[in-house]
């Protein structure tokens with residue numbers, strides 16, 4: 461019999477990578493993929509999945525608690541992994557409302573559906589069901605240069621409407637574990653990159669702008685630091701957490717590689733220099749342009765992944781060098797995907813809204 465899992469947000473960047481990975485590696489798994497298909501969700505991200513008969517895309521909002529309850533009950537699903545979220549910090553600064561709706565109300569609806577069906581109706585115990593909340597390192601706020609990296613015991617200190625909404629969702633998950641005994645897990649991952657990332661985020665935006673000779677907008681001085689993890693490594697970590705972690709556990713996940721944004725953009729540009737030596741834009745990094753900084757911009761993130769390494773035996777397998785090269789090659793090889801994503805009104809509207817009033821601060 462198939463193991464049934466409800467994946468939410470599985471048409472987005474990390475969720476779709478998870479769907480591809482799990483269907484390919486685990487023939488006994490059946491995935492119900494609930495996604496409302498916002499601007500960031502895309503059916504095309506699911507093209508080419510292994511054995512599509514083990515996957516159903518349900519176009520629905522995670523705030524629809526009644527529908528989730530019916531699904532859990534009728535399909536006998538005992539595992540939920542929640543990727544669904546509004547995820548772009550800059551968008552949250554311009555308008556937090558969808559973030560409050562999906563990241564807080566949506567998480568609540570999923571938890572309440574799980575509590576009702578699993579605990580009240582079916583009276584399942586700890587080992588019988590599982591709710592995994594995919595959270596972010598951004599809930600911990602920002603680090604000073606000499607601060608130790610974020611770990612599972614770092615106090616929450618979210619700085620953006622996005623991270624505050626994710627933190628609120630996490631607190632509800634924690635509360636459902638403490639109060640009702642719902643078997644929950646929370647993971648806090650650092651910045652992901654790789655195939656299918658919506659090109660409003662740093663790395664795909666830089667690749668696509670550069671090949672078209674457009675400016676590469678660097679917020680502020682570009683010396684902000686992120687911990688960059690290849691998406692496939694994140695997806696493997698999530699599966700290990702689902703399979704092996706004790707209910708109530710929390711894990712921070714990162715590659716423990718921390719370049720500045722300028723270093724990331726320079727690396728992307730160097731890869732493009734190699735691929736297009738005759739381009740009129742070589743060296744591509746001459747397209748960098750310093751622009752007005754993000755409001756409340758977190759300066760530094762860093763992750764201590766020792767718990768997941770020790771307890772679950774996870775370790776990243778893809779170096780930043782290899783991951784960036786394969787990401788650049790993926791975007792260059794998938795022009796149809798890029799054109800389809802960018803042909804939607806929402807993409808151009810966002811580019812205009814976010815960048816047209818940022819001053820060139822060089």
Ligand code: NAD
Nearest residue numbers: 469471472473474496497498500501521522544545651652
């Ligand atoms: P994404 O923006 O690419 O995709 C989000 C998906 O959720 C989309 O498919 C969207 O349609 C769907 N969605 C949004 N609102 C919904 C709703 N109300 N109901 C159903 N579906 C809805 O996001 P991502 O980058 O893949 O991130 C996935 C998760 O991982 C998020 O929870 C995010 O906070 C977390 N995370 C992301 C990163 C990162 O670097 N991208 C790092 C750490 C954690």
Ligand code: DAU
Nearest residue numbers: 547548549596597598650651660661662677678679684721
């Ligand atoms: O740390 C995990 C988080 O990583 C996730 O929780 C978020 O969902 C995900 O979007 C990501 O957040 P960031 O804000 O770090 O990612 P973003 O790609 O938007 O920006 C990365 C860095 O690059 C950040 O310091 C801002 C900067 N930046 C970004 C853009 C889009 C620029 O300098 N210029 C840009 O045009």
